[in-house]
Amino acid sequence: MNKGAGSGPTAAAAAAAAQKQKTLMQRVETDIASIVDNFSQLVNVARVNDPPVRNSQESFMMEMRASRMVQAADSLLKLVSELKQTAIFSGFASLNDHVEQRTNEFNQQAEKTDRMLARIGEEAAASLKELEAHYYSSGHRTTQNSQQ
Amino acid sequence: MNGNLEISVDKLPVKRLDAIEETGAERFPPDVGYDEKRESLIRRIDFAWAVEKDDNKRLKKSSKESSSSATTTPWQWQNMVENLQFAHQELSVIIDLINTVEANDAVTVAGMTRPKALPNEVLSDLSVSAATKLQCYRHLGIYFKQSAKSLEQQIAKEARFYGALIRLQQNWKVKRQRVAAPASGNEGFTIDLFDNSLYDSAPVSRPSSLSTIRIDHDSAGMLAINLPPNSCRSFRFGFLGVQSGDSSKQCSKVKNSCSPRPSKEAKESVNDDECVREKHSLLREVHQAIFYEQVFDIVNREAFKQSLGVNVTGIRENYLQLGIGLGISIFLSLIPSNQGDLSVDSWVNQNVESGILPLDSHDGVKLAEEKDDILRKSGGYPNPLTYEIYLQQVFHEYLYGRAKNKPISTGTRVSGPPTKDGSGLLGHFCLSLAHRIFSNKVHVELENAVCGVPYLHLVSHPTWHSRTSSWTVFLKVPQSILHAESNSRTAETAKSHFRTNVVVNDDCIHVEGEGTPNVVGLFKGRSEDMSSMNKYDCDLADLPVIILQQVASQVIRWLHEEALMVGIKANRDFLSLSFELDQGETVSLVAHVDPEDMRGCISWWLVMEDGFAAERKLSIDISDDASDYKKFLGHLSLDVLYSTLMDLVSLCGGGSH
Numbered sequence: 037m038n039k040g041a042g043s044g045p046t047a048a049a050a051a052a053a054a055q056k057q058k059t060l061m062q063r064v065e066t067d068i069a070s071i072v073d074n075f076s077q078l079v080n081v082a083r084v085n086d087p088p089v090r091n092s093q094e095s096f097m098m099e100m101r102a103s104r105m106v107q108a109a110d111s112l113l114k115l116v117s118e119l120k121q122t123a124i125f126s127g128f129a130s131l132n133d134h135v136e137q138r139t140n141e142f143n144q145q146a147e148k149t150d151r152m153l154a155r156i157g158e159e160a161a162a163s164l165k166e167l168e169a170h171y172y173s174s175g176h177r178t179t180q181n182s183q184q
Numbered sequence: 185m186n187g188n189l190e191i192s193v194d195k196l197p198v199k200r201l202d203a204i205e206e207t208g209a210e211r212f213p214p215d216v217g218y219d220e221k222r223e224s225l226i227r228r229i230d231f232a233w234a235v236e237k238d239d240n241k242r243l244k245k246s247s248k249e250s251s252s253s254a255t256t257t258p259w260q261w262q263n264m265v266e267n268l269q270f271a272h273q274e275l276s277v278i279i280d281l282i283n284t285v286e287a288n289d290a291v292t293v294a295g296m297t298r299p300k301a302l303p304n305e306v307l308s309d310l311s312v313s314a315a316t317k318l319q320c321y322r323h324l325g326i327y328f329k330q331s332a333k334s335l336e337q338q339i340a341k342e343a344r345f346y347g348a349l350i351r352l353q354q355n356w357k358v359k360r361q362r363v364a365a366p367a368s369g370n371e372g373f374t375i376d377l378f379d380n381s382l383y384d385s386a387p388v389s390r391p392s393s394l395s396t397i398r399i400d401h402d403s404a405g406m407l408a409i410n411l412p413p414n415s416c417r418s419f420r421f422g423f424l425g426v427q428s429g430d431s432s433k434q435c436s437k438v439k440n441s442c443s444p445r446p447s448k449e450a451k452e453s454v455n456d457d458e459c460v461r462e463k464h465s466l467l468r469e470v471h472q473a474i475f476y477e478q479v480f481d482i483v484n485r486e487a488f489k490q491s492l493g494v495n496v497t498g499i500r501e502n503y504l505q506l507g508i509g510l511g512i513s514i515f516l517s518l519i520p521s522n523q524g525d526l527s528v529d530s531w532v533n534q535n536v537e538s539g540i541l542p543l544d545s546h547d548g549v550k551l552a553e554e555k556d557d558i559l560r561k562s563g564g565y566p567n568p569l570t571y572e573i574y575l576q577q578v579f580h581e582y583l584y585g586r587a588k589n590k591p592i593s594t595g596t597r598v599s600g601p602p603t604k605d606g607s608g609l610l611g612h613f614c615l616s617l618a619h620r621i622f623s624n625k626v627h628v629e630l631e632n633a634v635c636g637v638p639y640l641h642l643v644s645h646p647t648w649h650s651r652t653s654s655w656t657v658f659l660k661v662p663q664s665i666l667h668a669e670s671n672s673r674t675a676e677t678a679k680s681h682f683r684t685n686v687v688v689n690d691d692c693i694h695v696e697g698e699g700t701p702n703v704v705g706l707f708k709g710r711s712e713d714m715s716s717m718n719k720y721d722c723d724l725a726d727l728p729v730i731i732l733q734q735v736a737s738q739v740i741r742w743l744h745e746e747a748l749m750v751g752i753k754a755n756r757d758f759l760s761l762s763f764e765l766d767q768g769e770t771v772s773l774v775a776h777v778d779p780e781d782m783r784g785c786i787s788w789w790l791v792m793e794d795g796f797a798a799e800r801k802l803s804i805d806i807s808d809d810a811s812d813y814k815k816f817l818g819h820l821s822l823d824v825l826y827s828t829l830m831d832l833v834s835l836c837g838g839g840s841h
Binding site: 078082 | 331354
């Protein structure tokens with residue numbers, strides 16, 4: 037990216053990138069905090085209470101906390117996928133370099149192939165000339181003519 | 185209830201005077217409140233009979249137990265049974281009370297207090313609660329394990345998918361479509377195979393349907409590319425009516441490569457690298473199929489323009505038949521890749537039989553096929569695969585070389601599409617093909633002519649131009665004659681060879697060679713000093729005769745020069761060399777050319793003429809070998825001709841060796 041081209045688009049792009057980074061960090065922190073908090077609550081309700089009704093209430097809460105933990109983990113996984121997609125569609129500098137390198141390689145290969153074809157043609161022409169000379173001055177042709 | 189029934193009579197619910205005062209005022213008893221009334225009603229319920237009954241039962245049991253205690257041991261659960269029975273009785277009493285009270289709607293139960301639990305009951309409740317909670321935690325543990333396992337699988341799948349996608353992105357254009365509700369297995373990734381630089385140029389009007397490839401997941405989470413069946417088509421070129429066995433080779437290359445693979449085959453891939461390579465190969469074949477479609481599209485559009493050497497003789501979906509002149513028909517088609525195993529002829533026959541719409545009469549096609557049969561037998565057709573490659577190369581240079589402003593590779597071999605004659609790409613290709621077939625015929629004729637004359641050599645000159653061919657027919661003077669001559673004179677004046685050049689441009693044959701006497705030189709008296717080059721065009725049918733005549737005139741010239749070398753005056757005509765004898769007689773060495781003569785294409789006659797021969801010339805049968813004025817010498821080699829010449833020279837009685 038040409039950073040010296042202009043301040044407008046580059047600054048806006050940088051600001052957008054910073055904002056997106058901030059958003060992602062917030063999501064990460066939120067998810068991790070959710071996992072830690074829910075796990076703490078799960079540990080805290082390990083105490084057995086006297087009223088059995090309270091125990092039932094706590095069991096429902098434990099299930100809810102566990103679901104929240106898994107949901108937070110899934111959210112983190114999706115965030116990782118988004119980061120990978122961002123990496124795929126943002127790393128154009130390296131991609132362009134790679135494309136240019138491949139283009140140069142293919143151009144060189146094409147030129148090499150052309151030279152090879154030219155050499156093959158020249159060798160084929162020389163061989164043809166030699167073979168024709170040998171054939172027309174060979175005894176085989178002489179024998180054929182005498183048979184005629 | 186057993187026993188006597190006691191009846192109690194309620195007072196009538198009438199207010200009775202309690203007292204009357206002296207003044208006459210009546211005093212009634214105070215009204216009973218609602219609560220007081222209920223309490224009084226409850227008190228009236230007498231459970232004495234039940235209590236007495238229970239007491240009697242207890243007394244009886246205790247007397248029985250005391251009497252039998254000496255003989256039997258007490259049951260260990262007896263107390264518990266009794267306690268339960270007592271509790272049952274009390275409970276039944278209370279239930280009766282409640283039902284009675286509620287039926288009379290007189291009183292309702294306000295509340296009950298739970299009796300104080302015993303220590304063992306407290307502990308049992310605590311243990312049940314602990315066990316329940318433990319069970320909850322165990323369920324949670326199982327739930328976490330299952331979730332962890334599924335998340336790990338998802339991570340592994342995504343790692344494989346994105347790893348493969350990143351690797352494919354190195355070579356292909358990956359795009360992402362924002363979908364609101366992505367379906368399972370598809371995040372909206374696509375691969376764009378269309379070259380945007382072509383879209384702005386005239387040749388390509390619209391992108392192919394295969395330009396956008398959707399990326400999916402397979403069951404293992406790996407990147408998958410599913411194409412509809414028969415979506416990829418391969419390009420096919422051939423001569424109508426000619427079996428082309430080699431052309432199926434290229435079909436087999438793309439055989440079933442673009443068809444959707446079943447999941448079992450996907451699972452057979454050993455590792456991700458192979459899977460990525462397979463996808464890369466598949467994309468390459470789709471890219472190739474798009475190029476074939478573009479080529480076919482351009483060929484179709486150019487075929488209907490006014491172009492040199494191209495006539496559309498048949499058309500169908502994905503099939504085009506062209507007549508390129510000389511009675512030759514070619515076809516170009518797009519065949520689905522899964523039909524690559526079918527022979528080209530069968531596919532072509534299907535099109536022919538299923539009603540191709542010919543633009544001219546069907547007889548033209550038949551005539552073309554007959555001509556093609558002749559050529560096939562004579563081997564005049566080039567390998568269709570080579571021209572299929574050439575066609576693709578021409579259009580590839582045009583499409584991608586022009587779009588990227590890349591100079592078309594000229595080199596010394598590739599002939600770019602000429603635009604001077606306005607033939608266009610397709611016209612140039614058809615003219616090249618027609619030229620190749622025509623030049624093969626020319627070559628065959630030249631070979632036949634050279635084979636019939638032992639002292640001729642044919643040399644091919646590769647021009648590296650697709651529409652020009654060149655040969656040289658060499659007439660070589662034998663070394664024995666040259667060595668003999670070198671003793672007598674300088675070898676510089678001796679010609680060791682004569683050449684005749686044959687150049688074919690498209691379907692025009694141009695012959696150039698030494699031969700007939702130079703007219704200008706004749707005025708100057710020394711024709712041999714001027715190099716006489718004949719340049720003329722001819723057609724294929726006359727080519728053998730012209731070549732042989734050219735060669736024969738070169739031989740005559742050589743003999744003439746040899747005769748002059750030895751000091752003998754000789755007259756040279758086109759195909760004859762004449763010597764003057766004494767008494768005005770002339771002896772001539774005459775060449776006769778016949779391309780069909782199997783014994784030799786050039787034969788020689790010795791003709792003697794006297795002063796009166798001119799009168800009898802017209803009546804002489806020239807085919808009579810035993811004529812007094814003509815003698816057939818046969819198909820002589822150059823050595824023999826030279827010897828014959830020397831004999832004639834000595835006959836003339838002049839010159840020295």
